[in-house]
Amino acid sequence: MTVVVPLDAHRPVTQAAPPRVGVLLVNLGTPDTADARGVRVYLREFLSDPRVIENQGLIWQIILNGIVLVVRPAKKAKDYLKIWNTEKNESPLKTITRAQSDKLAASIADQKHVVVDWGMRYGNPSIKSRIDALTAQGCDRILVMPLYPQYSASTSATVVDKVAAALKDMRAQPTVRFTPPYYDEPSYIDALAVSIERHLATLPYEPEVIMASFHGMPQSYIAKGDPYQAQCIATVDALRARMGLDDRKLMLTFQSRFGYEEWLQPYTDKTIEQLAKDGVRRIAVVTPGFSADCLETLEEIAQENAEIFHHNGGEHFSFIPCLNDSDEGMDVIRQIVLRELRGWI
Structure with a gap:
């Protein structure tokens, strides 16, 4: 009897990479630059959100485009300059949120298939860009943590809205969870x-x-x-x-x-x-x-x-100061994330 051996029979079998789980920390947002133009771009996105300003009708559009975005950016830019992280050329909120993400990743490094990232609801890095980055790394499940201890439709809910918008046009959508508010944890x-x-x-x-x-x-x-x-x-x-x-x-x-x-x-x-x-x-x-x-x-x-x-x-x-990336503050984030990841890790 003749045995026919397939040409690739002796090639090593390549195993598909195991799926990963993403954790996305989200804070409110910040202008990219501490000048009138950067603040104007940020305020336009922020104040055009119907979760923030619920009545987005004609009167508000006149006020927003005719007054607020004309007068307020230069004033707020001066305020941002007072606190700006000149070394990194970014706002403290961006510096701290990045540090929170890095420290969370380090604290759960034993979970080898968990990837931690961070984004902003308004401005950059955008929620969509980070969801795309996580899925590109093989994350088929993502836990989103809005960094707001107290829930509000104008903060926590608008994060949910933006995540949903990011998923809308995806053919292969990841499964998504959101952490609850932690006001009394x-x-x-x-x-x-x-x-x-x-x-x-x-x-x-x-x-x-x-x-x-x-x-x-x-x-x-x-x-x-x-x-x-x-x-x-x-x-x-x-x-x-x-x-x-x-x-x-x-x-x-x-x-x-x-x-x-x-x-x-x-x-x-x-x-x-x-x-x-x-x-x-x-x-x-x-x-x-x-x-x-x-x-x-x-x-x-x-x-x-x-x-x-x-x-x-x-x-x-x-x-x-806020809890920021202090040991106590990071312990709060770590505990909530690990609890909400149960069943996934």
Whole structure:
């Protein structure tokens, strides 16, 4: 009997690379350059999102293109220059988010088939570019972590929107999960408490008031069912309990209002002004709604609001940095990511 051997019978069998799992950290975004043009491009994308400005009708388009994008970019560019990372020629938010991604990758390096990346909802690197990069590396499943402790339709939900848009035209779509908000995660509350206590220990004075300032939003968004305000309150309640403070020692306020509509109150700047006028001389401000320092923390709080406090009689103002890529902050991210990857790794 003659045995016919195929020509390639002795060639080694090439095994297909095992599928990988991607983890994508997403933060809000930043201009590419600290000039009017860069800020204008960024603001156009940001303020054209119907999740951010819900009424995108003719009146808003006139205001946006005829006033906001004409006047605001030059002013905000000056603010960005005050905090810009000149060494890397980028905003601190981009520097920190990259560091968070790198440190997360290092902390879960034992998971050989997990690839960690990062992107921005507005600006660069875009969500689409990072999803494309992850799938190009063989990731057929992707866990997306919006870096917002408290959920809002104008932050967390718009990340979901952008991911869906990126997947829309893909023939071979990866399976996608999203991490939940972590406003009351024990690790997050502990990390906040530790960061506050460590910072206060470096001060030569004891603050009379610690203020927890969150990014604001129009009151009408809450009336429509957005859970953001309730989650901010839950964060501060948990932090008060963890640190043994009452609502007079640890206050809750909202910053960064825009336009003429009523926003969540009490307002941070108005509260700081009134505290100084009432004789409070020493305060510290923490921003638990931000996972990384950015324009709203480094310029608006640490500079603008400090000036308001001093102008009205305050003496000592201290800004407490965000968790950023600190050991405590990274432990929060790592714990959430590993929990949400269960079943995939």
